Amino acid sequence: HTQRKVSPAMRNLVKLSLFFVFVMVLAACQPGSVPIETPAETPAQPAVSATDLAGTSWSLSTLGGSFAEPNTVLTLEFGTDGTVSGSDGCNRFSTSYTQDGASLTIDQPAASTMMACDEAVMTQASAYMAALAATSGFIGGDTQLVLTDGSQPLATFMSGVAEEGGVVVEPVEPSVPATDLAGTSWNLASLTGVELLPDVSVTLQFGADGTVSGSDGCNNFSTTYTVDGGLTIDQPAASTMMACEQAVMDQATAFMAALSATTAYEIADDGSLLLSDGSQYLAAFTPVSSDLTDTAWDVVNYNNGREAVVSVLLDTEITAYFDADGMVTGNAGCNQYFAEYTTDNNTITIGQPGSTMMLCPEPEGVMDQETEYLTALQSAATYSIRGDMLEMRTAEDAIAVIMTRQQIIDLPEPEPATPTGVVTGAQSLNIRSGPGTNFPVIGVARNGDSGEIIGRSADGNWWVVSVPSAPGGMGWVSASFVTATDADDVPVIASPPPPPTATPRPATPTPQPIAPTPTPAPLATPTTEIAFWANRTTIEQGQCTTLNWSVQNVSGVWVYPQGESFNRFPRTGQGNEIVCPTSTTTYEMRVQMLDGSVQFRQVTVNVNAAPLPPANSLSGTRWDVVNYNNGRDAVISLIGGTSINMNFGADGQVTGNSGCNSYFAFYQVNGNAIHIGQPGVTSQFCAEPDGVMDQEFEFLAALQSAATFTINGDTLEMRTAGDQIAIVASRAP
16 A cells, blocks of 8 residues: 655645634634623634535544644545545545535444554554544535534544545645734634633734733733734733632633744634744634624723722613614613714714613712713723723723623524514613523623513513523513513513622621511512602793602503603603603603503693793803902912803803813893803813812802802903802903
């Protein structure tokens, strides 16, 4: 039996092409990490091949991760008649095979020659035939073929034609030439000699300034890199110092060693980044997309506007979903919000957010958190995605918001005539592991997505939907944001145990006698409650009233001005909202019952036209501030090099610049009496001149304190209710 040697160049080509396939397989085996009820991007997995293998011939590249023995050629030839034959490196064999799409089974050989070869060759032949017998599927089928047992690769092949025991390898397109790494981000897909841990994200980001940073799965690091015909990555100059589980630390050490040993890189056909030391591949990465479209995130930190980046309050959630229509929506901790956004490379512009108007008294500080987060969100000017983390920064390069990715789940399309739920009233809806906001989020469904309802909670407030990728194959969604059909008879599914919460132990436990457990009384059938009212139904123009609602044992509730789209105004079961209509307005409450029917309640708020106000002598005037009361019983001049102005508009707003930021406030004039509301300001910070931010704060307080005013020629004097000078200004040209 004569065998032909494969040239070193040909063997290198086989190795290189094989690695691309093997990286794709490993990347596919890496698990990915998983906003109103109220993700981690996984590397793209190669599509399952359905190539017809009939009439194709292959030569073995690797077996069980190792290259074939020197001077041996192992082949596989699929006939068009259902037979498969080849060489195991020592003997020829022939048997049958069955292919069904990407499924493949190869029977035990019915015929084989009986030559004896060296022990190493015979051992390899036995392993090869065992791999064929264990095969249940394949990937590839064009120029490369990988046989798998359904969970891991068994053997890899290159396309070729067997000729008398030798092989002529068909040409393979060369990989894409190496490109500039600056500005790219990557997720680790495979690490030579290491089986990657699940749910541990390892990342790499190449900056345009010669820096490279990322996460080794435990700590963040930062160092420098050089591209000059090859690639060198210096030892990290900076790193966090967290301690993690030993397995994570071991993987991190191996990863950092691979980076230090790197001398070259290339970009594979599938876009993967391959690092090598010149003789072998060290690591493979999949690219991280910087596209925000159709991504969902949980906020973990935000800038509170007082030069501090803070965490989200305990027991609150802030979410963000960037849709394909240029809208970012989510839950700001209490209210649902929405804003327009645009991106250009790594720059982002977010418009003025709008939100619902609920008041959440608990937990303490949640309303302040909401205001600070929305301000921080709007301040974002640039963004970067690093693995499963989104970092947004201001134009001054200060951190604005940090978020972690949520997994968007594509629910399987329900079969006809099965109980179905459609996401409504929310751009994205959290899918949880149990019926309550205390259960963790396992993914997100988009507005308009439909899925099969397989059960409900005992109180009817949560639907159980089919989620094949989730533990147990199911998830829980709030019934308030799902329109259900044919779901009247779905079974009640018991809640899983709630996630554990830390409970402080008493300092000195005192044993208590154990009383007999009373027999619980049977639960009464819950009754439906629907109530909707306003504190006042007749107001004067410019006044406000409060809408109140209380509903129980229903599927969903919305409160909105009649004529508006109800989907934009989802509400919880009990709540209130302050409204200030400028004309008579009817507000409507839409209630979806547990049986799917809908009921409505209306409240009309009558608005009496306000009497014509006296002439406003400030309307249309502009003033430059000369002096102001600093709140410490002193009327002082402005800091040198600064200016403050006031523009009183005919629309009842006073606007201007307060020394650093622009401001606005509503004002009312009655004769020489004036009332100025709480000013709103932009969020810029001015470091110079010294004291300018204190001056701004003191001026805005003085402005709001004004109760009367007099105009004497080109001088405006505003005084407090205690007749102290608040502001002195001169008329602007």
